[in-house]
Amino acid sequence: MKIKLIYIVSILVLMLLSCTSNDNEINNPQTIYPEFGSEIDVTINGLSFDAMEPFISSDGNYLFFNNLNDGINTKLYYATKVNDSTFNFVGELTGANQATSPHLDAVADMDMNGNFYWTSTRNYPAELNNLFHGTFSAGNISDIERVQGDFNMNIPGWLIMDHGISLDGQFLYFNNARFDGSNCQGPCETTIGIAQKNTASTFNTLPDSSSILQNINDSNYIYYAPCISSDNLEFYYTRYLKGEITPNTVFEICVAVRSNSSLEFSVPSVLFSETISNLIEAPTLTVDKSIMYYHRKTTNSHKIVMRYRS
Template sequence: MKALYKITCLSLIMISCSSNDNNDIGDTQIEYPSFGSELEVSINGLSFDAMEPFISPDANYLFFNNLNDGINTKLYYATRVNDATFEYVGELTGTNQTITPHLDAVADMDIEGNFYWTSTRDYPTELNNLFHGTFNNGIVSSIERVQGDFNMNTPGWLTMDHGISLDGQYLYFNNARFDEANCQGPCETNLGVAQKDNVSAFNRLSNSATLLESINDANYIYYAPCISSDNLELYYTRYLKGQITTGTVFEMCVAVRPDSNSNFSLPKVLFSETISNLIEAPTLTVDKNIMYYHQKTINSHKIMMRYRNTL
């Protein structure tokens, strides 16, 4: 588990994507979102790393995990004071394992309070590692393993990251293959889209590959997908496949589309940093006005935010 989940310190080292600022789909010029200057988010009472943020649909809760090392990684939450300030509450009850090594991370939730996260519990006896529960006032209950053909059901392959649509109907998943003997971090990844059969089962769309054909590229490692509330903007992190060095560039990217049935555009790089200042894992408020993400600092990982630029 520990070896495979070097979404860990290696999640502390991910990304790269490239595109032109303007692209055309047919005769329509693409308009990409842009964001303003970076602001640090204060989580009052928090004394450790905060990574993989997710802002709840009502914006009242900020979910995150501590250091993503795959040894003692847990989910936590804080409550909103204002856009840039939250009050730390504690562990998210119901989601976290107690016996090390373990990982419970990457929070997601739809408008109905259906909560999703990645967990190593029972791995590799059970290969499906995405879980679901119902969130209410700091507690996740009715926990089940998420089933469906988006799961690879192959040793070494994991659902590394995921993003649930606001209405809960679509799961943007990231399959990743790990092989510690031959790869630093994931050996290969692939983003896909699955549709809800029921609250704990999703199956891959027949046109998943086509929808994301301008995004998926075998030369890159992908993770941390986030779909906007209107299903028109897909944010994610990626980096160039190969040995990770101090010069490896990590980028947060966005691809867009004119309607929810169309293919996504070529991506645009929004922000990029080398590993020493690593940025990753964007999440958006429902109105798309604020982006939260985490950044590596000298001694820790902290949540940052940016306001969307208005036209």
């Protein structure tokens, strides 16, 4: 939540921005995973284009999203809440979007204090750390800076493909991805890590990041769209099996859990899965964890949908 500038960005974005089926059979039977009800369409009054990579603000009043992830004219937008499944479209998120095409500004995240994070191709590839933050207020992002830290690979071909910020703003779940348009379709490899906040614009990787996520990172998969619950006990993300993307490629929204925020996450459980023609990606949760929003591919577009927790 982005290879040759247009190709890298367009493929990255397609993957942005949002787990296989045998996982459930090997999960610890004592582990309790969240369950969600049937899918409900979300209406955004006044919106006439694609809506992807949703993020719901901690107060529930704002729904952030980006339009089509083509890496050419990808921008961030927002809508205000009418009810759980209905929002009124307001417009662009002022300050966050670049003016000159080709560009990508996508994958919104925000902590409870209004610190807003997103992925941007500003001055890429001259500058390779492509995660940004600013302050959100009334539809505007100000005080924009790059997010610094050792989680940035700063190696050509590697990007922060996606990210998720904890509610208190102290922990960044980052998604490193390597792209090589000559040898891979989409990301060649990905890994998810956890970094802790040092200053307003700096995060550094936790010493035990790898062990906390040891049940999640698997070289057989491509991972993206991480989302951490408000209590830091449930970790959601999207994955698919590494290799050529075909009409039969299955994209899965997964969750891993833990009973204490200092523990490692469990083996993941697959919550929902679809082939690429009905692609589902990029889950986000309300603070009380009662609603999950994500996007789904339709015949001619992408739309945001939701599910209530059972």
